[in-house]
Amino acid sequence: MSSITQKLTQKQQRFVDEYIISGNATQAAIKAGYSKKTARFVGAENLTKPNIKVELEKRNAEIKSQKTMDxxxxxxxxxxxxxxxxxxxxxxxxxxxxxxxxxxxxxxxxxxxxxxxYGAWTDKKEVTGGLEINVGVGDWDADD
Structure with missing residues (x-):
């Protein structure tokens, strides 16, 4: 079984839940039940684990989907x-x-x-004919 398809442990699931709320890996680790002494390390490590990364991506996509309108x-x-x-x-x-x-x-x-x-009320103006403007070097004086 690959690590990506492994199910999250209860602590890992709580870590994901808390990380989604706070965005802080250390605080999420503490609230998930990891030791305060190792929370910083465990939080950073959890963010590198493929199964946790996949779950975070999935949850963030769900949240984004719920917050946007099609x-x-x-x-x-x-x-x-x-x-x-x-x-x-x-x-x-x-x-x-x-x-x-x-x-x-x-x-x-x-x-x-x-x-x-639906494209209603679009002002469309048809322009026919041509307009030609020729300005050559020396035709104007900047001091005028």
Whole structure:
């Protein structure tokens, strides 16, 4: 069995979990249950182990995937705003929270962004003919 496919020990899994949170190998090692005396060494060593590196890469990819939107999700949210299907929470002067529908200006902006995505409202100007400008050396005086 190669070291890359080896399953992580419980301590190694806790190390990965803590390292994802803090980004600090020494602190992650301590919180995972390694000795404080050896935590710096163990933390650095763990980051070089192929099975831990693979797990960290996998977990970071999952986190990145959850934090980013793909174009489908962006378009769905814009469409929901444009249709007035979303609500915003707003605090009143009395301190209560009320839900309000999107403003017309927000709906129009969402529609504009959708339109841009599909190439609507693109100003295209056809230019015919030619324009020729000839400037030769000595044709102008910098002191004028």
């Amino acid at each position: 174009m489908q999700e962006v378009m769905e949210r814009l469409a929901a705003i444009a249709r007035g299907e979303t609500v915003e929470q707003q605090v009143t002067n009395k301190g209560t929270v009320v839900e309000i529908e999107p403003k017309t200006s927000d709906q129009i902006r969402a529609m504009e962004l959708i339109g841009k995505r």
